[in-house]
Amino acid sequence: MSIKREWITPITAGSFLLLAVTGVFMFFHAAPEMAKEMHEWLSWIFLAAIAFHAMANFSALKNYLFQRKGQALFGAFVLILLVSFAPFGGDEEGGEHPLAAPVRALAHAPLSTVAQVAQTSPEEILSRLKQEGLAVQSAQQSLNDLVGDDMHKQAHFLQVVLKK
Secondary structure, three states: OOOOHHHHHHHHHHHHHHHHHHHHHHHOOOOOHHHHHHHHHHHHHHHHHHHHHHHHOHHHHHHHHOOHHHHHHHHHHHHHHHHHOOOOOOOOOOOOOOOHHHHHHHHHOEHHHHHHHHOOOHHHHHHHHHHOOOOOOOOOOEHHHHHOOOHHHHHHHHHHHHOO
C-alpha cells in the first residue's frame, strides 16, 4: 500500500485545524455540545492521519529522532504526558475533585435517603443494587456500608441508583 502525501498531508492539516479550534473553544468553556462531540470523535481521524503521515515521512522522522534536539523535544512531550496522569489532586483548596464531597455524603447516607434524592422508592434502590450483585439487607444501610471507602465504587453505584 502506497501512502500518498498529497492526500494524507491535507487530511492531517485539516483534522489538526478542527481539533485546534474546537480545543481552544473548549478551553474557554465556549464550545457548543456538537463541537465537543466532534472534537472527541474526529480526533480518531487525526490519530490515523498522524500515523499515516509518520509512515509516509518515516525516514525524515527517524532522522529527527536520532538527533539530540529531536530526542530532547520528544522526551519532553513524553514527560509532560506522564505528568498529566499523575495524581496531584483536584482543586487548590481541598486537593480533591469538586464532586468528592457530594459523593461521600450520599455514600454515607442511608439508602432510604438516597432514594428520596433519586425520587424513587427505597425498594427500587434495593432492587437496582441487588441486580448489580450487592448483598443489600435494608434501606438503612449506606453505600459505604456495602462497598467500603472506595470512592470509585461509591460513585459507580450512585450512578446505578440515580439513573432514571
